[in-house]
Amino acid sequence: MKKLAISLTIILGILLASGPLLAHHGEANYDPEKVVSAKGTVTNFQFINPHVQIFLDVKNKKGEIEQWICEARSPSMLVRVGGWDKSTLKPGDVITASGHRARNGSNVLRLQKIVLSDGREMPNL
16 A cells, blocks of 8 residues: 555656646747737748748848748647648748747747738738
């Protein structure tokens, strides 16, 4: 009986300790106070877990090309509620991405939506 109690205690301890490992990261590294838009050319579209990523070349005010990364929701979520699929974007497409910029000022957006060159909006719900 004592071995069973010890074993159960160890198993419970392991389960409690591993709980935070399953937690999803928050969005604290993005500035939720304002929405930023970046119009650019898609250089890479990764329709993969845990988050879809869109890489853009964006021309800044000085005419220089900046590389931006847009982080979207998971592929399964975008398929279900946003109408996305792995062929939604391809390199060379010109889009406008809108979302919350990284607090550190880097060229990273937590995507809210994209507007395709034909005017269609693809939400990131």
